[in-house]
Amino acid sequence: xxxxxxxxxxxxxxxxxxxxxxxxxxxxxxxxxxxxxxxxxxxxxxxxxxxxxxxxxxxxxxxxxxxxxxxxxxxxxxx
Numbered sequence: 867x868x869x870x871x872x873x874x875x876x877x878x879x880x881x882x883x884x885x886x887x888x889x890x891x892x893x894x895x896x897x898x899x900x901x902x903x904x905x906x907x908x909x910x911x912x913x914x915x916x917x918x919x920x921x922x923x924x925x926x927x928x929x930x931x932x933x934x935x936x937x938x939x940x941x942x943x944x945x
Contacts, residue, residue, distance in 0.1 A: 910940055 875892065914937040921929035 907944065911937065
């Protein structure tokens with residue numbers, strides 16, 4: 867899922883008037899990639915929150931600290 871798209875690639879695709887569909891395909895691919903990344907990150911965050919809740923319920927400090935750090939790292943990567 868680590869696709870990197872450059873503005874130059876998009877503009878090249880847009881410049882080819884015969885290939886407007888190529889530009890549309892590239893744009894759709896970019897949006898799909900962003901959407902999938904968002905969904906994946908949301909699922910990871912929800913799973914970590916559930917694991918943190920479970921660690922709190924069982925009074926497992928080690929698990930709480932581990933999952934909290936993972937959640938914090940995930941949120942730092944987001945920005």
